[in-house]
Amino acid sequence: MKKMVLLAVLAGAALAAPPGMPRFRWENFTTADGLPDNHVFNVCVDGDRVWAATENGLGLYQDGKWRVFTPKDGLAHRAVLYVAPDPRTGDVWIATMGGLSRYSAGRFDTFTQLNSGLANDVVYGVSVQGDFVWAATAAGGSRLNTRTGEWTLFNERNTPMYEIWTYAVDAKPGKVYYAVWGGGVLEYDVNSDRWKDYNDPDGETEIVLYKDQGLVHEITTSVSYAERDGILWVATYFGASRYDGRNWHNFLEKDSGLPSNFLNQVKAVDGKRAWFSTDKGLAYYDGENWAVYRPALDTHKPEMLVRDRAGAVTRVGVDTAPAHHYVLGVDFQGEDIWVATAKGLSHGIRVREEGSR
Secondary structure, three states, X not given: OHHHHHHHHHHOOOEOOOOOOOEEEEEEEOHHHOOOOOOEEEEEEEOOEEEEEEOOEEEEEEOOEEEEEOHHHOOOOOOEEEEEEOOOOOOEEEEEOOEEEEEEOOEXXXXXXOOOOOOOOOEEEEEEEOOEEEEXXXXXXXXXXXXXXXXXXXXXXXXXXXXXXXXXXXXXXXXXXXXXXXXXXXXXXXXXXXXXXXXXXXXXXXXXXOOOOOOOOOEEEEEEEEOOOOEEEEEEOXXXXXXXXXXXXXXXXXXXXOOOOOEEEEEEOOOOOEEEEEOOEEEEEOOOOEEEEEEOOOOOOEEEEEEOOOOOEEEEOOOOOOOOOOEEEEEEEOOEEEEEEOOEEEEEEEEOOOOOO
């Protein structure tokens, strides 16, 4: 009966978005508009600048125009995986497949295994924490003290890390978290200078045997720490997890509004709200309700689906959608969002419903 009701709702007339659930007008950018490549690994908002990490160069969107940086300009490698600005200095740190680059005062400086203490030239993620720059590489984590120039390496020798393929890093003033591919999550506490790891209690199986007993899976792809609320969000290839320091809560496609268990990134708004980049669309969770934004998987027409806390799904009438359903990353620009997809970069311009604030 529940399935029949759901199908009836989806087949009915499109509805307006529920109060508080964000709705967007999407504009999409491709190589035809100046984007370096349509395969966008990640997007980073830096004030009025938007950086696109693509498979074939670094894109900068500012004042309505695109600028492209490649190895000819000094970039370490054409494949750019992640970008992180330093809000204090204005420098921009770029993780690439051939080293870690810093864009400062109009020039690039590159750090590799040969000229620095970088653990590996394949750099998946980077995060700035005051004077420190943390990097996630294919052979462990690295930390650069920008004031002294000193590098520190983190691997299986000095942390609980039993896999060294670090896939993402989120460094906040109090804690640093690494997503370790096949090794769960690694936590560094700044005050105690101690490391701790979090793993899937049922191992690397694809079946969740113990619901909410720990991290949903060992293959982690992204971490996002809402430090003010003390909440850690984790994305994996088999679902998502939320950890409040004592209890875990796992999200799966079968019992949440996630359109897929295959997650490329999670980006926290705060302790209750987060955005999930999946292979079947962009999902938003407000603590109770879910929304999915994508081109429909069958018709490819713009689609927005909303799932309430009771599990009822409604289709919201929309005229635009992100460039593609395979979403790799998201970032915020005020109430707008920017979305990295496999076939272009999307800008979601927040639309206010009549009567809303």
